Amino acid sequence: MPNVESAQSPAWSRAERTAFRFAFLYFLIQAVPLSGRFYHDLFTIDWGAFYYRDLFDLSHYAPHFFGPVDTFANWAVVAIIALVGTIVWTLRDQKRTNYPELYYWLRVVLRYRLAIGIIAYGFIKLFPLQAPLPSISNLNTPYGDFTAWKLFSLSLGIVPSYESFLGLVEILGGLLLLNRKTTSIGTLIIIPFLGNVFMSNLAYEGGEYVYSFLLITFALFLFAYDAVRLFRLVSLEQPAAPNRFKPVLTEAWQRYGRLALKSAFLFFAVFLYGYKTYAAYKTGPYQFPKTPGLTGAAGLYDVAEFKLADKTLPYSKTDSVRWQDVVFETWNTISIKSNRPVILDRTNTEQIHTADTDRTYEQAGSAGRHYYSYQIDSAQHVLTLKNRNPNYPNETLRLHYDQSGGRQITLSGLNENRDSVYVVLHKLNKKYLLNEAAKAGRRGTLKL
Template identity: 70%
Template structure:
């Protein structure tokens, strides 16, 4: 064994001997903790392999998906039941280990390497989320459709995300705090300071997910357990020193790398981690931010038409329907986004998309943030046939994926657009003809006006 756990001086020898005096119950408890977190850290299911070999979506998406890995034994969604399975595996392993225990096992060394593994695993989790907050990608500014959806038509999670999205500077501040905590974990001497920053931060994330029905409470809880183990290493000494004001002996254990390849390998790993997980990932995330939100589609829509439109005239099967908030067929208003999304407000029920976990989607078809957690509007992605002036709309809701419309468009002028074509089942219940006159609304949004006011020092609505 080339890694030696030896004291560097006489005083160190005393300190190490004190730390090495493990009681039988401490050894048993440590075996369980060691095995439990070893199972949590090791790639034990196929999802890790799929994340490892995935290449689509760019480097930032690749690292982000890898950083979110945790063993799953029950379905695709994370669950506390997975923790129970891990605990049972660790319990069985503890029994076997205790029965076959080697008296010469160095538990100080095992404890040291467990903390090293937890430090880097926790660091990559914090850094991955920190950068998508620092460059506000996690919660983007609301779309026009989101701004024209009634407050009560949003789920609690969507309201939380939209509330965070309208204050990008605060989101960047949160990302900075998360990054600071993650970077402090990369050095053994600052790891405890890092956990003092991380624990209240992750606690807030955990309870926010519970309160707003987010899907990250299990994962954030897992990161909290990592941080608690790291903090526990110095917790009693800190309590004695700061609260009881008693003399406190520092922990002097430090592995000695006697082989040259071990010393170089240690620094090579640390430099590689910083380069790939901090420098390269940070640059990739910034580049993605410069291209636009990763939450919304990147395919451009009809040029110059983005905005809210009232439906002043609507016919179905040749029959004119007056404006109504209760008619499930009659369109009330239509939103054209800057990208290739049209959303239609009507009283027809929406089968809610319940996606509530953070993700960096690759293809446009995977980017469902604009419709997830929202009802009251029907979202369609469209393609443009500019020669025949034809829009082909496909429902973006995976629950209504078969619904399509083919609508001819005419831009009359003065912001008016006329759509005409055939409605597929799901819009009107039949394939009757559809005719809609859309009048653009010159609507100001407080979030946009506030941003302009910040540049010129005045707010006028």
């Protein structure tokens, strides 16, 4: 692939050539998937309703040497490999004075790698999926029972329009990366945005700080290409010559192949992925289960009567056995508040699951309630409850239910310790400021 301008490029210093060799190898390993699993997933994409989940997972690629959890130790391994490669490259390539072609193509790789990473997150914010509105159980959990990261997510979820704005900013920055002339503008949007994401993960104990910082390094490397010229022009008010290097594609297949690849990227990563995330948004957030719950049962219930082994237990804030209140979600989740300690589910990384059993967002980071998924046997009027917290894998309850007039539910059967329980639940007509404010609108009258 000849380039008529490469001969005119000035010679680089020895330090610049060495630094570039290291950067080239380091960023290439970080950005280009070298895992066979990645390509298996790429060529077995699910083209159904949850296709956006597959593309999101692919966009989240980062080299792992120490298990599935991303850590900075993986970066150290990449750096060691790049350092060894730099030494070998330097010893075997003593004559080259610059690498403008390789620099150009490395920037192309990083532009598209950063674009897919930022756009993938942008769409699940544009259509507010990443941080959903709080569930009924979340709204009835004391503030102090949430982890810092869950509070951050819930705080974002209650302002979906702001979440959509953040997604729009991400998508705009990602799209600007697709043209080399607007790359610097895109990085000027992305760097402060990702900087805020990184600091938020650190401050609120989130699990995506390593990945967000990886994207920041990509953006900083891309911005460095024009940083000196921008500083000279804007800050020093001195002339700054543009870098006019551009590869010359001499063959027709090279020109058409470039257009085909770019068009395919736009189609799959922007239009199709965007459509799929919108379709998913219309069916509800991916964090919550899809299986419908007991008909007409959704709401908060006071535990009016509670019997254990035929012995009535009075209401108590300190009793670890006696239930205090119960929430039925619109999906098949029941949450029970009692004084029994909860071993926290500390899941705090972004994961999109299709199976209800894997969607643990509602109880993750919450210590105030025990969450149960349930199966309904409508013929026998029996609910089979299973604790959703992975720290309680064997906890199940089997309860007979009786709905009386839509305001009362009676449960009876065996609890997690195989003791008989009898519970009378009265539905509370509780209003939530969040919901009432949404109904009233910005200028409406709010009454509670």
